[in-house]
Amino acid sequence: MTETLNRYRVSTRRSAELVLLVGAWLIGVFAWILVDSATGESSLGGWTSLLSAGLLLLITHGVVRWQAPYADPLLLPSVAALNMLGLAMIHRLDIAAAQRAISNGSPMPTPDVYLQLTWMLLGLVAFILILIFVTDHRRLQRFTFTAGFAGIVLLFFPLLPFIGSEINGARLWINVLGFSFQPGELAKVALTIFFAGFLVSRRHSLALIHNKILGVGVPRAKDLGPLILVWFAALLVLILERDLGTSLLLFGLFIVTLYVATGRRSWVLIGAGLLTVGGSLAYFAFGHVRIRFNIWLDPFADANGSGFQIVQSLYGFANGGIFGTGWGQGYPQLVPFAKTDFITSALGEELGLMGLIAILLLFAIVVERGARAAVATRDPFGNLLAIGLTAVIGIQTFIVIGGVTRLVPLTGLTTPFLSYGGSSLIANYIIIALLIRISNAARAPEVSDADLVLRQDDVSD
Amino acid sequence: MIRQINRVTGVIILLLLALIVNLSYIQVFKAGDFRGQSGNQRVTLTEYSRERGPILLASQAIAESTPTNDSLKYLREYADGSIYAAITGFYSVVYGATGIESEENSVLAGNDSRFFVDRLQQLFANREPKGGAIRLTIDPDAQIAAMKALNGRTGAVVAIDPTTGAILALASSPSFDPNLLSSHDAGDIQANYEKLNADPDQPLLNRPLAMTLPPGSTFKLVTAAAALESGKYSADSELPGPSKINLPGTDVQLGNWNGKSCGADDVTSLQSALEISCNTAFAWLGMELGADAIDEQAKKFGFDSEFGVPMNAAVSRFPVDPNQPQTAMSAIGQFDVRATVLQMAMVAAGIANDGVVMKPYLVSQVLGPDLTVLQSTNPSAFGRAMSIENSRILRDMMVGVVENGTASKARIPGISVGGKTGTAENAPGEPAHAWFVGLAPSSQSKVAIAVVLQNGGGASEVSGNALAAPIAASVMRAILNK
Numbered sequence: 009m010t011e012t013l014n015r016y017r018v019s020t021r022r023s024a025e026l027v028l029l030v031g032a033w034l035i036g037v038f039a040w041i042l043v044d045s046a047t048g049e050s051s052l053g054g055w056t057s058l059l060s061a062g063l064l065l066l067i068t069h070g071v072v073r074w075q076a077p078y079a080d081p082l083l084l085p086s087v088a089a090l091n092m093l094g095l096a097m098i099h100r101l102d103i104a105a106a107q108r109a110i111s112n113g114s115p116m117p118t119p120d121v122y123l124q125l126t127w128m129l130l131g132l133v134a135f136i137l138i139l140i141f142v143t144d145h146r147r148l149q150r151f152t153f154t155a156g157f158a159g160i161v162l163l164f165f166p167l168l169p170f171i172g173s174e175i176n177g178a179r180l181w182i183n184v185l186g187f188s189f190q191p192g193e194l195a196k197v198a199l200t201i202f203f204a205g206f207l208v209s210r211r212h213s214l215a216l217i218h219n220k221i222l223g224v225g226v227p228r229a230k231d232l233g234p235l236i237l238v239w240f241a242a243l244l245v246l247i248l249e250r251d252l253g254t255s256l257l258l259f260g261l262f263i264v265t266l267y268v269a270t271g272r273r274s275w276v277l278i279g280a281g282l283l284t285v286g287g288s289l290a291y292f293a294f295g296h297v298r299i300r301f302n303i304w305l306d307p308f309a310d311a312n313g314s315g316f317q318i319v320q321s322l323y324g325f326a327n328g329g330i331f332g333t334g335w336g337q338g339y340p341q342l343v344p345f346a347k348t349d350f351i352t353s354a355l356g357e358e359l360g361l362m363g364l365i366a367i368l369l370l371f372a373i374v375v376e377r378g379a380r381a382a383v384a385t386r387d388p389f390g391n392l393l394a395i396g397l398t399a400v401i402g403i404q405t406f407i408v409i410g411g412v413t414r415l416v417p418l419t420g421l422t423t424p425f426l427s428y429g430g431s432s433l434i435a436n437y438i439i440i441a442l443l444i445r446i447s448n449a450a451r452a453p454e455v456s457d458a459d460l461v462l463r464q465d466d467v468s469d
Numbered sequence: 470m471i472r473q474i475n476r477v478t479g480v481i482i483l484l485l486l487a488l489i490v491n492l493s494y495i496q497v498f499k500a501g502d503f504r505g506q507s508g509n510q511r512v513t514l515t516e517y518s519r520e521r522g523p524i525l526l527a528s529q530a531i532a533e534s535t536p537t538n539d540s541l542k543y544l545r546e547y548a549d550g551s552i553y554a555a556i557t558g559f560y561s562v563v564y565g566a567t568g569i570e571s572e573e574n575s576v577l578a579g580n581d582s583r584f585f586v587d588r589l590q591q592l593f594a595n596r597e598p599k600g601g602a603i604r605l606t607i608d609p610d611a612q613i614a615a616m617k618a619l620n621g622r623t624g625a626v627v628a629i630d631p632t633t634g635a636i637l638a639l640a641s642s643p644s645f646d647p648n649l650l651s652s653h654d655a656g657d658i659q660a661n662y663e664k665l666n667a668d669p670d671q672p673l674l675n676r677p678l679a680m681t682l683p684p685g686s687t688f689k690l691v692t693a694a695a696a697l698e699s700g701k702y703s704a705d706s707e708l709p710g711p712s713k714i715n716l717p718g719t720d721v722q723l724g725n726w727n728g729k730s731c732g733a734d735d736v737t738s739l740q741s742a743l744e745i746s747c748n749t750a751f752a753w754l755g756m757e758l759g760a761d762a763i764d765e766q767a768k769k770f771g772f773d774s775e776f777g778v779p780m781n782a783a784v785s786r787f788p789v790d791p792n793q794p795q796t797a798m799s800a801i802g803q804f805d806v807r808a809t810v811l812q813m814a815m816v817a818a819g820i821a822n823d824g825v826v827m828k829p830y831l832v833s834q835v836l837g838p839d840l841t842v843l844q845s846t847n848p849s850a851f852g853r854a855m856s857i858e859n860s861r862i863l864r865d866m867m868v869g870v871v872e873n874g875t876a877s878k879a880r881i882p883g884i885s886v887g888g889k890t891g892t893a894e895n896a897p898g899e900p901a902h903a904w905f906v907g908l909a910p911s912s913q914s915k916v917a918i919a920v921v922l923q924n925g926g927g928a929s930e931v932s933g934n935a936l937a938a939p940i941a942a943s944v945m946r947a948i949l950n951k
Contacts (some may be wrong), residue, residue: 110538138618268473311508319508325495326503327511338512361496372485379478385473395474402481406488415491 022073028085029069033062036092046336047107048137054099056456057125061095064080068132075139080381082454083447086373087440090425091128091433092434093367096335096353097347098124098428101352104341115393119426120347127430131437138441145445149389156238159198162191163245163254193422193435199444200261202238204392207269211388214269241285244384245465246401250296253407259283261405264395304417321353321412333361347428349420352409367426368409378443384450394446397439506582509611511705513562517541522600522838524557524569524576526609530572532557535573537653545570545651552616553676555641556607556831558648558780563658567830569603571830572779575836576601585836595813601843606635606832611916614947615640618940624922625676625810628944631818633848634827636778638944639811646674653912668871678782681807682921685748685893686933687906688802690816693743693751693866694757695766697859699918701752704862710737711751716794723752743866744874746890748801755800760791763800769827769854770816772808777829785812801895804940813919815851817906820863820887821914824855868911871946876905878938885911888941900924905937909945916948 016157037058044378046051065088072079109116142148146156164181207214214232239262243255263279284388290297299314307322320343327338338355340346348352348358356364359382382391408427411418424430479681495503504512520543522532524925531553534543545560547553558568566574579600608628615626619642628638649661665673674680696702712732713724729748731737742750755763767787776782788795788805798804811829819826828851835844855863867887870876876888888907905924908914918935 047699079914102903179482265478268470268477271473308506319534321501322495323503323511324510326500326509327490327515329500330498330753340512342510342514356492356496361492364496365494367794368485368489375478375481375485379474379481382478388470391470391474395477399477399481402484406481406484410484413495415487415490 015427020077022069022077023079025072025079025081025085026069028081029065029088032085032089032092033058033065033133035089036061036096038367039093040099041095041097042335042447043103046334047100047103048105052285053119053122053330057095057099059123061092061125061128064129064363068135071136071139071322072444075143076396076444078451078453079444080377080447080450080451082373082377083370083440083444086370086377087425087436090367090370093355094426094428095121095124095128095353096425097306097340097351097358098425100336100358101341101347101354103336108341121191123430124428124433129435130430131433134434135437139445142442144288145390145393145449146387147383147444148165148201148393149205149208152202155205156202156241159195160238160241160245162195162198163241163249164180165191166249167245167257190429190431192251192428194253194438196257196261196404197435197438199238199258200265200400201393202398203261203265203346204396206387207265208389208392211269215268215272219373247294250294251420252290252297252300253404253411253419256419257400257404257421259286261396261400264403265392266327267394268395269392286426300417300419305416317350318412320344320413321350322414323367324357325354325413328357328360328363332356332358332363334358336352348422349408349427350412350421351426351428352412355426368405371402371424374398374440377447381443381447381450385446386450394443396444401436401439423437423460480885481813484872487707489730490594496507508581511890514541516578517543517562519579519597520541520948521545521560521581522602522836523679524573525602525604526607527604529609529847531605532560532647534749539653541653543659544653545647547647547651549613550646550648551644551920552612553607554613554644554647554819555677556639557647558606559647560853561650561658561662562653563655564650564662565770565792568604568780571602573832573835574585574725574775576603579838579849580833582838585809586626601838602836602840603832604836605831606630606833607831608638608948610947611635611638611944612640613652614638614944615643616644618943619922622922623670623921623924624921624937624940625680625812626940626944627677627916628918628948629827629829630819631827631914634818634851635830635833635848636781636829636831637675639831641676641826643668643670656754662670674682674919675780675809676923678778679809680779680923681783681785682902682923683804683806683893684802684808684813684906685902685904686748686802687813687816687889687891687919688806689743689746689800689891690750690889690906691770692800693739693756693858694770694820694863696739696754697764697862698855700764704740704866706739707736707752708739708747708750709735710741710742710747711735712749714749714752714797716752716797717864718792719794721794723748724747732843734818735866740869742868743889744869746870746875751801752797756793756797756801760788760799763787765797766854767853770819771812771851774851776811776829777827780831782811785809810919810921811858813904813906813921814817814917815939816906817919818914818917819854819866819919820860821908821911822860823857824853824860826854828852853924864908864911864914867908871907876907876938878934879905879942879945881909881949884909884943884945884949886945887911888938890938892933903933903936905941906932907938907945909949916945918945920944 042068062414099121104119105117266275291301303315309317311319324343335358338357340357343353375398404421404424407419408414408423422429426438480912482545509861517757523530532547533547537544537665558570560570577600579598611628615638616772624642626638626640629636629847645665650658652844712730713722715722715869735745737750763788772785772787785808788799792841795804799806815826828849830846833846834842837843864887868885871879871886871888876890880888886909891904903925918941920941922936
């Protein structure tokens with residue numbers, strides 16, 4: 009028996025994860041030091057923040073070692089590096105806000121970085137809880153419809169009176185205990201679980217059984233109905249809340265999971281067609297969509313009005329050039345919402361094209377590692393869930409960074425792990441926890457009979 | 470399912486790659502365009518974050534940057550701002566820069582390629598980058614004397630060192646205080662600018678450089694120069710000088726300013742025609758010489774050419790293809806002859822410098838951030854306008870104008886001053902412009918000057934001698950009393 013075990017022993021690669029995690033933390037520390045030295049600010053608060061962030065990451069690493077020893081070693085360090093860079097930039101923008109308050113003689117604003125640090129703590133706690141309580145991702149399949157329901161409810165929350173609140177023309181926040189929270193971020197996780205669970209159970213019928221309508225094979229309403237219903241409800245809510253970014257993200261997620269589940273390329277074509285039709289309808293039906301689209305076509309037409317954000321963002325990128333101005337030496341505070349939607353232009357200005365390429369490579373690593381877990385896991389639900397979660401991070405990154413760089417129309421989403429915002433950080437740490445759980449299952453040696461029993465439904469794949 | 474997952478991953482990686490391609494386009498290829506866009510605050514902020522170099526006279530700074538506590542780290546301050554406003558211009562967050570602040574911005578801001586070595590040193594020494602300095606040719610005594618003499622009346626003074634072209638005084642009146650536009654309060658700046666811009670006296674107008682006016686009788690210097698250069702006339706040549714002449718082909722009669730004839734039997738000499746500013750003699754002379762000859766002479770003094778001092782001056786013009794009566798009027802500086810005050814100072818300077826017109830300039834030295842001289846301006850000639858002999862003859866004639874003729878108020882005891890007054894008729898019903906163009910000392914001139922009081926500066930009776938000559942005298946005195 010011992011011999012068998014040895015034969016199956018797989019390197020856990022936890023040490024690699026630890027080294028990389030320390031590296032990720034150090035990137036944040038150096039960034040913070042550079043910010044302080046360039047702006048001439050320094051405070052003890054900085055060091056306690058950095059040390060507590062380091063401690064949190066170390067504890068999280070310990071939990072991974074304990075709960076998911078075979079997990080992918082790159083996922084956590086990659087997102088930790090992004091999180092640390094985000095903290096440094098939020099700290100840098102806090103300093104700019106404070107300096108502005110001093111020169112205007114207005115009251116000192118509260119720094120956001122400590123709140124973001126608290127959100128990081130809560131995100132990592134959520135991460136740890138997922139690892140501890142979701143010992144096997146396959147159990148999530150049981151909650152398919154619960155997750156679908158939860159997703160819709162979460163999306164509906166901001167429309168409720170009293171707790172829902174409208175910020176900058178979009179109603180996608182709720183106020184709980186003085187904190188504003190964006191439930192749409194959590195909804196995307198719940199809906200991914202729903203899509204994966206539902207499609208896994210129906211994928212054969214979806215792929216094979218069709219009613220012919222006008223010579224085209226269309227899946228039976230019974231197979232597709234609930235999916236369309238959930239998806240349509242989601243879109244309706246998002247239109248009511250004016251949250252174009254999340255609509256686009258869920259649409260992308262829907263197409264990805266449907267395509268992967270059925271293996272039919274026609275879904276991509278149908279999806280692209282629906283997107284065009286939906287986009288055109290939205291363009292003619294909603295003024296705010298039309299404005300967004302026109303800004304995208306020519307932001308300089310109204311550079312001091314509706315195009316202000318994107319124009320300032322482009323100026324920021326241009327000021328950064330190839331190598332950036334250096335931490336604390338640009339003017340990222342000139343771009344509205346620099347801490348949230350536009351944090352990429354802040355980073356692009358001070359770290360330059362080189363810095364942004366590094367950041368995008370970190371996202372690419374997360375995507376590649378997520379996809380690797382999706383491929384390697386041995387159950388179809390795991391396959392679908394992992395690629396769905398990976399796609400959420402990848403597509404969200406593309407939508408928001410593409411938006412602030414005018415590659416696609418600006419829709420407004422947080423940049424995963426970089427942007428200021430609790431809901432986003434917590435939701436994305438949950439996604440990474442699930443991917444780590446799945447990658448652990450993929451790489452763990454098979455030892456127990458129970459595992460073999462559970463795997464019997466995989467034979468068909 | 471695996472194949473589909475790989476495809477989806479591939480597409481997402483391609484999307485991330487598209488972001489990188491687009492970012493490269495923005496941050497590398499389009500960056501220059503975006504940086505140069507007006508309305509890009511970053512350019513201003515970057516400039517303000519660096520200590521902008523001072524604008525210096527021989528021994529004092531008239532514009533310098535002092536550190537502040539706000540987001541724009543340096544405040545531009547002008548000592549005696551309104552005296553030097555026509556030269557320094559302003560440096561404003563809202564309205565950009567004008568004058569030397571604009572023309573020499575790359576030096577003052579420290580972006581100039583000549584600072585490459587300095588920038589490297591600053592980088593390695595970890596010192597804050599700093600702009601270079603500009604030293605001007607302006608003589609503060611002359612400038613102050615000019616502004617004082619103008620005393621808020623609408624007018625302008627340009628004084629030039631005729632041997633080099635160095636501008637010693639460049640005064641525009643009424644003036645403004647550039648400190649009003651260089652603060653860090655955009656609201657204040659806007660309010661101040663709008664007030665200055667709405668002022669009917671146009672304090673923001675750079676009169677000596679940007680404004681062209683009919684030069685009136687001061688243009689007779691050009692006509693006289695053309696006559697001497699033609700070889701057909703000398704100072705003593707006899708010219709007809711009746712009290713009035715008929716302009717050929719018209720019913721118009723051109724008369725002398727006092728209605729009298731210019732000499733016994735209606736005959737005068739070139740010398741005395743200049744001294745008493747005889748309109749009929751010069752109108753006749755103009756028709757005899759022909760428009761082409763006067764035009765050519767005017768061009769040799771700088772008409773029709775562009776001068777950047779470094780601010781660009783308006784181009785002075787002699788009318789194109791005038792007919793006979795128009796030529797007669799042009800010869801006495803009326804009709805469509807238009808000249809800047811700078812141009813008329815250059816006419817005097819050319820005569821003063823043995824016939825050679827030097828290119829006018831304001832910047833004597835470009836200095837590095839540590840005030841080492843990086844470049845000194847070498848005076849250069851624009852061209853020869855007259856022969857040495859003729860310039861001496863004309864100079865003596867100009868001395869006669871001051872000693873015996875119409876420019877008595879330009880006299881400076883102990884110094885032989887040459888000059889010519891002018892009273893240029895303006896639009897009908899409006900007061901004339903009072904001019905004076907002169908040089909001193911006549912033997913070896915150190916200063917050439919042009920003064921104008923627009924619409925007589927508000928005086929009831931307009932005469933170049935009464936109004937403009939005393940201003941010139943006090944500026945020349947300030948320059949020569951050294």
